[in-house]
Amino acid sequence: MRLVHNSLHDEVAGQLRERIFAGELVPGMFLDEVRLAQEMSISRTPLREALKVLTAEGLVRHEPRRGCFVNEVTEQDLDEIFPVIALLEGRCAFEAAQHATDGDLQALEELHQKLARHARARRINEYYETNFAIHETIIALARNRWLAGVIGDLRKIVKLARLQQLHAPGRLDQSLAEHLAVFAALKARDAEGAEAAMRTHLQRQRGALRELARAQPRRLA
Known part of the structure; x- marks a missing residue:
């Protein structure tokens, strides 16, 4: 067409x-x-x-x-990008905890319930889509267009590799637990806790990708 x-x-x-x-x-x-x-x-x-x-x-x-x-995402690319995106998305979680309304938190709770259902059913593609929606929602709730712009550029590159980390042994359940920790901090309006939990979540994503690359070195060029 x-x-x-x-x-x-x-x-x-x-x-x-x-x-x-x-x-x-x-x-x-x-x-x-x-x-x-x-x-x-x-x-x-x-x-x-x-x-x-x-x-x-x-x-x-x-x-x-x-x-x-x-483009091919290299291990060096991921080593350089993940610390930056962890800092930026951590800051988004910090600001989201300050700005989120009760309605916003209700919508996030529904997304996390959906995330948990996909994790239990081992639906990795659907889990990833919901995971992505949660990250996008938290970024939007930060109400910081500068953060959103920079993160958006980085996420386009990371998206080429991020799905793979969910195939690492035990990663799906670990990822869900990390998301629930972020959400618990958001509900408690604990900005610093939300920031720390989000940074941990992103850092562990990188760790999962690194382990997967070691086990299957051809998965990432």
């Missing part, structure tokens, strides 16, 4: 981004401009602009005289 949005390259970037997150366009894959343009019924100009957007986000890398490739 032909795309007709005024900001065509933004729509193209959005579609490619979703295909990357869905695993249809895998890390290291060459992005054939001719084939993609034909598939999307567009010219190569908006496609190239879209690839520039994704390159700026870190999802795509451009190699001179070779073209564009889906």
Whole structure:
């Protein structure tokens, strides 16, 4: 179907981004401009602009005289990103504890109940989606657009690897316990406790990914 949005390259970037997150366009894959343009019924100009957007986000890398490739998240990337995102999301939890209304906490409680159901059923993909929604909700409750903007950029890169950590032995139950600890602090309006719990949660995510990479070194380039 032909795309007709005024900001065509933004729509193209959005579609490619979703295909990357869905695993249809895998890390290291060459992005054939001719084939993609034909598939999307567009010219190569908006496609190239879209690839520039994704390159700026870190999802795509451009190699001179070779073209564009889906980016690969390395262990060094994760070592550098996770401490930063743990600090930032920890601060979001701190500010969310100060700003959340009773209605906000009720909505978060329902999300956590859903999270627990997915954990018990071992539905990893559904768990991840709900987990992502909880993080997004807490970021929004912080009401800090600067934090939200920086975290959003980092999360696009981390999203390429974060799902894998839930496959580490025992990680699903551990992740749920960590989320419940964050939520308990939020309900208690304990800003410092919420910040510490969120930072621990993110740091343990990195630890789970590291263990998984050691056990299966080919999972992460």
